[in-house]
Amino acid sequence: MFLLWAISQERLSVPFQSLDGKTADKFKSPIFLSTCQSALSATSALVYLFLRRKPGQTLSELLGLSPSIVYTKSKSNGAANGHIKSNGHRPSPPKHSISRSLLLRYIQCSFFITFAAPFGFASLSHISYPAMVLAKSCKLVPVMIMNVLWYRRAFARHKYIVVALVTLGITMFMGFGGEGRKKHNAKGQGDDPTLWHSVIGMTYLLINLILDGATNSTQDEVFSRYKVSGQQMMLWISLLCTLLTSLISMLPLPYIPVLHPSKGGESELKNALKFLRTHPSIIHPLVQFALTGALGQLFIYETLQHFGSLTLVTITLTRKLFTMLLSVFVYNHKLTPGQWAGAGVVFAGISVEAWVKRQDVHAKRVIREEEKARLKSL
DSSP states (O other), X not given: OHHHHHHHHHHHTSOEEOTTSSOEEOOOOHHHHHHHHHHHHHHHHHHHHHHTOOTTOOHHHHTTSSOOBOOOOTTOOOTTTTOOOOOSOOOXXXXXXXXXXXXXXXXXXXXXXXXXXXXXXXXXXXSOHHHHHHHHGGGHHHHHHHHHHHHOOOOOHHXXXXXXXXXXXXXXXXXXXXXHXXXXXXXXOOSHHHHHHHHHHHHHHHHHHHHHHHHHXXXXXXXXXXXXXXXXXXXXXXXXXXXXXXXXXXXXXXXXXXXXXXXXXXXXHHHHHHHHHHOGGGHHHHHHHHHHHHHHHHHHHHHHXXXXXXXXXXXXXXXXXXXXXXXXXXXXOOOOHHHHHHHHHHHHHHHHHHHHHHHHHHHHHHHHHHHHHHHHHO
């Protein structure tokens, strides 16, 4: 789903031919994009919950309106993902209404997601899609930083090695990039415009990554404190995101870089609908973007619930490798040997993480088999 989502996302960042064929314009309504995807995500989560509904399960339980608190001992630290330590028992939330603290977490995530997406989309106007994909691989860094600083979680030593390799690889990729510089030199504009575009693009991505890290660490916190399913979280966060982005897109806001790039003081919703009428070729990639993103998120939240955000990020980084390769071949991007080397270092870091995970799983299986053999002998 997300391989197709990436193709449509890159397509949405380039100009679309107008209906009369005389002009080609870029789509400048990132909040409208977020609204389309979050609305479909909420719908797909709701359908999934009803399809997987257990016999005798009430509507309140199905929608996660009365979640129970997860009780853990003070020594428990969620070894797999460094979940926060619990300090004693907490009172149970009301049985027939969603917990106020849980709702606040959902609102917090919806704000992070709403304002992160426009920065990621805006960065494509300044850097290539392969560069954005590889830079997004640094998501391990803000996820770990936000978990450590915000929720005081600790991680295994090898994870810091993985972060160092990913950071080194993305630095190499950006440092050895030469395509944009050659284009600008050919036009007689020198190096400064290319450098300036790279700085702006990476700044936008840094903001996007920080907000993503805050989102993932908050989601980990919810799963460590409340007994909710991934699809229940997806439903509420997507619903809140839809309400928030719909409100923003209907307001006649002035020009705001990144968040409201439409000029003229008109609402983003009005400008977006006008663009769809005059540039009908955008409809197909827009529907593909929203639909594949919504379906892909079902699997994301399932993984997030059972394995935590760092495992999820490791899986999605593997997908990003194929996304980058697909983008290079589909849209004919040119990468220098240094950039390929940087990409190799990034995915070497991912391989370290995968290898350690495999060793851990194998060790646990051996322990379980030894325990079974001991019980049988008794």
